[in-house]
Amino acid sequence: MILEQILLTFLFDLIVSQRTYCQLPDPIFNDGVKNSTWGDSDPSDWNYLNSDEWKTKVVTCGASFQSPINIITSTATKENTFPAINYILKSSTRNYFEAQRDYTKELEGEYDFITAFDLSNSQYKYYARQFHYHSPSEHQVDGKNFDLEVHFVHQAVEDGEQSCNDIRNKLTVFGLLFQYSNTASDYEVFKPWFDDTVNRVTSFDMNDFFQRMTDKTYYHYTGSLTTIPCSQTVNWYVFTSPLPISRTQLKQFKDFLDNDDYFPDKSNNRPVQNLNGRALYKGTASFNGVTSLPVIEASWSIIIQIAMLLIIYIIII
Numbered sequence: 001m002i003l004e005q006i007l008l009t010f011l012f013d014l015i016v017s018q019r020t021y022c023q024l025p026d027p028i029f030n031d032g033v034k035n036s037t038w039g040d041s042d043p044s045d046w047n048y049l050n051s052d053e054w055k056t057k058v059v060t061c062g063a064s065f066q067s068p069i070n071i072i073t074s075t076a077t078k079e080n081t082f083p084a085i086n087y088i089l090k091s092s093t094r095n096y097f098e099a100q101r102d103y104t105k106e107l108e109g110e111y112d113f114i115t116a117f118d119l120s121n122s123q124y125k126y127y128a129r130q131f132h133y134h135s136p137s138e139h140q141v142d143g144k145n146f147d148l149e150v151h152f153v154h155q156a157v158e159d160g161e162q163s164c165n166d167i168r169n170k171l172t173v174f175g176l177l178f179q180y181s182n183t184a185s186d187y188e189v190f191k192p193w194f195d196d197t198v199n200r201v202t203s204f205d206m207n208d209f210f211q212r213m214t215d216k217t218y219y220h221y222t223g224s225l226t227t228i229p230c231s232q233t234v235n236w237y238v239f240t241s242p243l244p245i246s247r248t249q250l251k252q253f254k255d256f257l258d259n260d261d262y263f264p265d266k267s268n269n270r271p272v273q274n275l276n277g278r279a280l281y282k283g284t285a286s287f288n289g290v291t292s293l294p295v296i297e298a299s300w301s302i303i304i305q306i307a308m309l310l311i312i313y314i315i316i317i
């Protein structure tokens with residue numbers, strides 16, 4: 001029975017591991033050293049008070065298409081295209097794990113996918129990898145910050161339908177804004193983040209947010225990571241109608257920023273950057289709950305490996 005389970009688990013992992021994520025371009029460091037570990041762990045290297053100096057270490061942080069931005073809603077043009085949100089409904093069997101990050105709290109894992117439009121106006125599929133938060137919000141809406149911004153980071157994949165070479169923006173990030181409300185109920189998704197006895201989240205549901213979002217208006221532009229190395233490879237979709245958050249849950253996020261070494265200003269938001277002529281689009285997301293994980297295309301070598309495993313399985317049984 002145990003052997004049976006091991007074989008089945010191996011089979012499942014073999015199929016899932018076929019997902020190939022499109023890699024981000026290497027950051028360009030001023031000292032010419034590629035893949036420098038600068039800023040990875042030493043809080044004296046960078047923080048949110050010296051963000052103007054990030055570009056002295058990493059060239060990309062001083063480039064023209066940086067994030068976050070102040071979204072001036074009157075300047076947006078309506079786009080006909082829109083991201084389709086295909087998050088699976090409740091009870092995923094996939095787990096999220098808390099990642100060790102110095103500058104935010106982050107949950108990592110593979111969840112489900114969205115489809116979104118790249119710079120080239122082609123539609124691609126992106127899989128959810130992790131989500132993390134900033135407080136106060138990084139994006140502004142008509143000059144206003146909000147209490148909290150959660151970033152849902154999705155990465156493009158190479159599969160039978162799309163090639164990494166064709167995809168200019170390897171990441172699509174949804175920015176969800178939250179504002180304190182004395183009538184807000186707690187989000188189930190956030191609870192394990194602050195429970196030390198939980199290290200994996202077994203029932204994780206993005207719809208906790210999207211179903212509560214009565215106004216799914218988003219603003220879409222092309223920008224960057226908001227932390228070093230500031231890679232300019234992000235499709236940004238910022239949902240500007242803030243979701244309510246309770247005092248208790250907001251306090252939990254704020255308390256994390258109490259470490260003066262990393263957060264001298266008790267915040268982890270990069271200041272807004274210049275738009276520099278970039279187009280800003282406005283649209284409404286289309287929400288499609290799906291009830292099963294998508295089938296991942298298997299290559300011939302995988303099919304052969306699976307067949308061999310099945311033969312072993314039948315022989316053993």
Ligand SMILES: [Zn+2]
Nearest residue numbers: 132134151226
């Ligand atoms: Zn972020």
